[in-house]
Amino acid sequence: TLPSSALAMLSGLTTDERYFGKGPLVILNACETNPSGIAFPQASFTDTLFQLGAQGVIATEVSVWIPFGHLMATTVLKNLATGLGADEALTRARIEIYKSTKNPFGLLYAYYGEPGVQLLH
Secondary structure, three states: OOOHHHHHHHHOOOHHHOOOOOOOEEEEOOOOOOHHHOEOOOOEHHHHHHHOOOOEEEEEOOOOOHHHHHHHHHHHHHHHHOOOOHHHHHHHHHHHHHHHHOOHHHHHEEEEEOOOOOOOO
16 A cells, blocks of 8 residues: 555545546556556555556556557557447457457456546547
């Protein structure tokens, strides 16, 4: 958990005042950005992102090649733009990429958060 001083500061803010208040979905499309694997002394990375107002996080489990990361990012964003929730947008991106390239690396991406988190319009 976050230190009590940080929790007190965050709990006194409205959602719009929090760092991620206007953008509930965090996409970390770099090598090994899996939030559960990163730890700060006082809190896990995932906890920190959620305390700052994120409602969902997409991250990688292991290293990914830049061309694949680009393909995954553009496919997920395309799916999000249609109004899908982050969980379904990621799942569909995995399927689309596997069908078109026979590359299973989409399984290296994980979603943390509430099902159905969407981009704000």
